[in-house]
Structures are given as C-alpha cells and as structure tokens.
Amino acid sequence: MPGPIYVLLWDRLRNWLNKAKSLCSTKDAKEFRLDTLEEEIRMLEQELPQPHQEIRFCHNDLQYGNIMIDEETRAITIIDYEYASFNTVAYDLANHFCEMAANYHTDTPHILDYSIYPGLVERRRFVHVYLSSAGNQPSESEVDQLVHDAEKYTLANHLFWGLWGIISAYVNKIDFNYTEYARQRFQQYWSRRPSLLQFRNHSKWEQCKWSCSISEKQCALFILESLYINIRLLYFIKLQYGNFTKYLHV
Numbered sequence: 001m002p003g004p005i006y007v008l009l010w011d012r013l014r015n016w017l018n019k020a021k022s023l024c025s026t027k028d029a030k031e032f033r034l035d036t037l038e039e040e041i042r043m044l045e046q047e048l049p050q051p052h053q054e055i056r057f058c059h060n061d062l063q064y065g066n067i068m069i070d071e072e073t074r075a076i077t078i079i080d081y082e083y084a085s086f087n088t089v090a091y092d093l094a095n096h097f098c099e100m101a102a103n104y105h106t107d108t109p110h111i112l113d114y115s116i117y118p119g120l121v122e123r124r125r126f127v128h129v130y131l132s133s134a135g136n137q138p139s140e141s142e143v144d145q146l147v148h149d150a151e152k153y154t155l156a157n158h159l160f161w162g163l164w165g166i167i168s169a170y171v172n173k174i175d176f177n178y179t180e181y182a183r184q185r186f187q188q189y190w191s192r193r194p195s196l197l198q199f200r201n202h203s204k205w206e207q208c209k210w211s212c213s214i215s216e217k218q219c220a221l222f223i224l225e226s227l228y229i230n231i232r233l234l235y236f237i238k239l240q241y242g243n244f245t246k247y248l249h250v
Contacts, residue, residue: 005055008085009156010045016163017041023170028179032166032186037159044156047197049088053149058087063099090149093130094157097123097150110177112184123147152196158189 017037024034059066060083068077101112118126127146131138165182172178 005086009087013041020163020166053088056089058092059084062096091153093150094153098157110181158185162186
C-alpha cells in the first residue's frame with residue numbers, strides 16, 4: 001500500500017478522548033475516569049510497541065459481522081474498513097479475540113461475556129494458523145511472542161472501543177446501549193491492566209480497586225486478609241526452618 005507507514009492508533013485514541021471529554025456530562029466523565037486516560041494512553045504507547053512487532057495495513061474491527069463467508073465456495077470477504085489503518089498485527093488479533101466475547105444477535109447485543117473469551121490454547125492455535133498462512137511453519141517462540149503481544153494490546157483495544165462507546169452514546173440514535181458497552185470495556189481495561197503490565201508502580205490499594213468492581217470497604221478487607229495470610233505463612237516457615245533470613249538474597 002503506497003504512502004508512509006504510520007500507526008494511527010495513538011493519535012486516534014487521543015482524539016477520541018478529547019471528543020469524549022467535550023461531550024460527557026460531569027457524572028459520566030468521573031465514572032469513566034476520563035481525566036486519567038491521557039496518561040494511560042501515553043503509558044500504553046510507550047509500553048506496547050516493540051521493535052520486533054510487524055506493522056501492516058489492519059482492519060481494526062475484525063468482529064464476526066465483518067467477516068463474510070460464501071457458503072458454496074467458502075471464500076472469505078472482509079467488509080467495513082472505516083477504522084482501517086496501519087497498525088501492529090498484534091492489535092488486529094487482539095481486537096478479534098476481544099470480539100469473541102460479543103454476540104450482536106441477541107436481545108441485549110451490548111452485553112459482553114468474557115467467560116467465552118478464547119483461552120490460551122485457542123489463541124495459540126489461531127496465531128499458529130495465521131503465521132503459517134505465508135507458507136512457512138512458525139517456531140514455538142514466534143507463536144508465543146505474538147500471542148503475548150496480542151494479549152497486551154487488548155488493553156489498547158478496550159480503551160479504543162470504550163471511548164467509541166462513550167462518544168456513540170451521545171451522537172448515535174441506534175437502539176444499542178452504548179454507555180453500558182463502554183462501561184464493560186473500561187471494566188475489562190482496569191481489571192486486566194495490573195496483570196498484563198505487572199502492576200507497574202501502582203499501590204496494592206489501586207490494584208485492588210482497578211481489578212475489582214467492589215466497594216472500598218471490601219477492597220480493604222481483601223488487603224487485610226492477604227496480609228494476614230502472608231504473616232501466617234512467614235510464621236510457619238520460621239517454625240519449620242528457624243532463622244530463614246540467611247537464605248534470602250537482596
């Protein structure tokens with residue numbers, strides 16, 4: 001494809017964030033923590049792209065409704081390219097995996113079911129077939145790397161469609177609960193962020209609040225229970241091994 005290869009994802013996220021801020025009520029802006037997202041986008045832009053990642057012209061909306069299969073010839077046609085741009089292949093795969101939690105042909109098409117998100121075996125199989133499509137057998141490390149990268153890019157994907165949902169709630173008249181859809185996307189972002197980014201430098205309290213849709217009191221109880229279990233474990237080790245600090249290396 002002619003023209004410079006430029007990943008549009010990060011600029012689009014910032015533009016959509018500004019648009020969401022301009023449309024949102026104070027209540028919605030607070031609920032969706034829009035004031036924190038500029039820093040989140042900046043952090044993801046630094047964290048996710050890596051030199052080994054392939055950049056290609058990507059669809060960026062590979063949900064099942066955009067993949068047409070001829071029942072006779074089994075030929076595949078991909079439609080609806082309005083979000084297409086140069087992007088990392090890992091992001092396009094991440095989007096496809098996230099869309100597996102959706103069913104847009106129910107009475108509640110905005111409800112996402114992440115219990116059916118593809119497991120590691122299914123994701124590895126999909127990536128292996130994708131990498132094999134060029135005619136070469138990928139190594140195990142190549143498959144593992146792309147699976148790993150795609151899983152991290154789900155964070156950017158959740159922000160992308162979360163912001164899309166917020167904006168759509170204010171500008172679209174289609175019978176679809178965009179706000180609830182956005183809410184689920186952001187819940188996934190904050191719950192998956194700690195494990196995918198190794199908590200970065202955030203406190204245990206922030207990790208708990210992000211990963212649980214529960215009250216602050218429940219979060220506090222969870223942390224206290226964790227501390228109690230750790231203290232009991234240390235006491236047990238001391239009883240078994242005596243002065244175990246000499247085995248520790250700092």
